[in-house]
Amino acid sequence: MGRLTLENINQHVVKAEYAVRGELAVKSEEYRAKIRKGGDTGLPFDTVVSANIGNPQQLDQKPITFFRQVLSLLENPNLLEHEDVLINSLGYKSDVVARAKWLLSNVGNVGAYSASAGVPAIKESVAKFLERRDGFAADPAHIYLSGGASSGVNTLLHVLCASPDTGILIPIPQYPLYTASLALLDATCVPYYLDEAASWGTSLETIKESYEKATSNGTDVRAIVIINPGNPTGASLPESDIRSVLEYAAEKKLVVMADEVYQTNVFVGKFTSFRQVLLTLQKENPGGKYDDVELASLHSISKGMVGECGHRGGYFDLVGFSKEVEEQIYKFVSITLCAPVIGQCIVEMMVNPPKEGEPSYELYSKEYNGILEGLKVRATALYEAFKEMEGVECGEPQGSMYLFPTITLSDKAKQAAEKDGRKPDEFYCMRMLEATGVCVVPGAGFGQKEGTLHFRTTFLAPGTDWVGRITKFHKDFMNEFR
Numbered sequence: 001m002g003r004l005t006l007e008n009i010n011q012h013v014v015k016a017e018y019a020v021r022g023e024l025a026v027k028s029e030e031y032r033a034k035i036r037k038g039g040d041t042g043l044p045f046d047t048v049v050s051a052n053i054g055n056p057q058q059l060d061q062k063p064i065t066f067f068r069q070v071l072s073l074l075e076n077p078n079l080l081e082h083e084d085v086l087i088n089s090l091g092y093k094s095d096v097v098a099r100a101k102w103l104l105s106n107v108g109n110v111g112a113y114s115a116s117a118g119v120p121a122i123k124e125s126v127a128k129f130l131e132r133r134d135g136f137a138a139d140p141a142h143i144y145l146s147g148g149a150s151s152g153v154n155t156l157l158h159v160l161c162a163s164p165d166t167g168i169l170i171p172i173p174q175y176p177l178y179t180a181s182l183a184l185l186d187a188t189c190v191p192y193y194l195d196e197a198a199s200w201g202t203s204l205e206t207i208k209e210s211y212e213k214a215t216s217n218g219t220d221v222r223a224i225v226i227i228n229p230g231n232p233t234g235a236s237l238p239e240s241d242i243r244s245v246l247e248y249a250a251e252k253k254l255v256v257m258a259d260e261v262y263q264t265n266v267f268v269g270k271f272t273s274f275r276q277v278l279l280t281l282q283k284e285n286p287g288g289k290y291d292d293v294e295l296a297s298l299h300s301i302s303k304g305m306v307g308e309c310g311h312r313g314g315y316f317d318l319v320g321f322s323k324e325v326e327e328q329i330y331k332f333v334s335i336t337l338c339a340p341v342i343g344q345c346i347v348e349m350m351v352n353p354p355k356e357g358e359p360s361y362e363l364y365s366k367e368y369n370g371i372l373e374g375l376k377v378r379a380t381a382l383y384e385a386f387k388e389m390e391g392v393e394c395g396e397p398q399g400s401m402y403l404f405p406t407i408t409l410s411d412k413a414k415q416a417a418e419k420d421g422r423k424p425d426e427f428y429c430m431r432m433l434e435a436t437g438v439c440v441v442p443g444a445g446f447g448q449k450e451g452t453l454h455f456r457t458t459f460l461a462p463g464t465d466w467v468g469r470i471t472k473f474h475k476d477f478m479n480e481f482r
């Protein structure tokens, strides 16, 4: 027997839960391996559909050509010695070559570490993007390039969480990175429930109640996380809600963490950034209560039409943090050396894509709009299918990459789940995987109101065959447990 056991390792790791890559996902990969081996698998399906995770390029999303052409030159700068071949034979446009040269001149070599907080010229590009997006200048000194938004969240929560009494307000349902990270840090999750009846809106009243309850129990509630647009809900916060959250944050001195990784995945409503609203409030109230609000906003190359999640890139931007605290954030970031440099380069292209009139623009915008349209079409097809399913209720797709329907299961199904040692929605999702090869995530993995059941599915997978598989499974399941 080795030195390490489940009992003597870090119990915070043992306690942390991350359902999007949990038991169902592991089982689905076993099925996939079995199918890959060929022969008689004994399975009632011949493909596995990973609808459990927002991983666009694992499914159908093609990488944007401009990004990949530039990357090919960054990885192999020798190709730049043959510009004529690139342009005349391989169809690279002159702006691809120009961008690769510009990046190389600023990055040096993509195989080398960069500065801890990221390549300075890329941080400047991000600052210009923030200024264009929000109408307020940004300072690159407060921008930190990260290995995906996850690593930014990890950094910020490490710095924020000082003891088990530290409380962080987390929306429920949520992307489980947050609850898992708080479990790892042995800090306290202070849940606030989103309002399903109001299209998963964020209610200030609910936030206040959760805050009051936690503080009266001795928790030092010091930050609020907002996922906007939401995962798994897809909901975008209207500006009025962002204003009230910021007003409350100013009153209670709450650090605001705005996870805005789905900012371009919006079908209904419009994305408004927390940064824009905070800086507007500061302008409207000079020398007022908003000047001290600490806001961290996060973005990523993983989602949207970029979908380059395997390259691990993102950034976070800080407003209102003290110099001393920011130095500690910088130190924390520097301990992991730097974000992947290729990921940083994709961040640069995401925030500074080809512009109208530039040679790559036409193809870029065709690809970008094609992806957005495709997502909308698939989301709607899935939504229409859910509408037809007995005991399934789902709001209209609003954004992000997911639908999060409610399911109503019979007592007989719940009893069968109990016998199986599972929560009812876990049981349902496991049965779905076993019958269809479609892997979704039970609502329990994101948090849900007591007594309600959900599952989350991405709408990234192409075609309608897999939707048909779910519909048939559901009918059979309902009949079996009637």
Ligand SMILES: Cc1ncc(COP(=O)(O)O)c(C=O)c1O
Pocket (backbone or CB within 6 Å): 054, 147, 148, 149, 150, 151, 175, 177, 227, 230, 231, 259, 261, 299, 300, 301, 302, 309, 313, 314
């Ligand atoms: C709300 C939210 N935040 C952060 C992330 C992490 O993304 P990244 O790949 O940038 O680490 C995800 C991934 O699904 C997400 O849904």
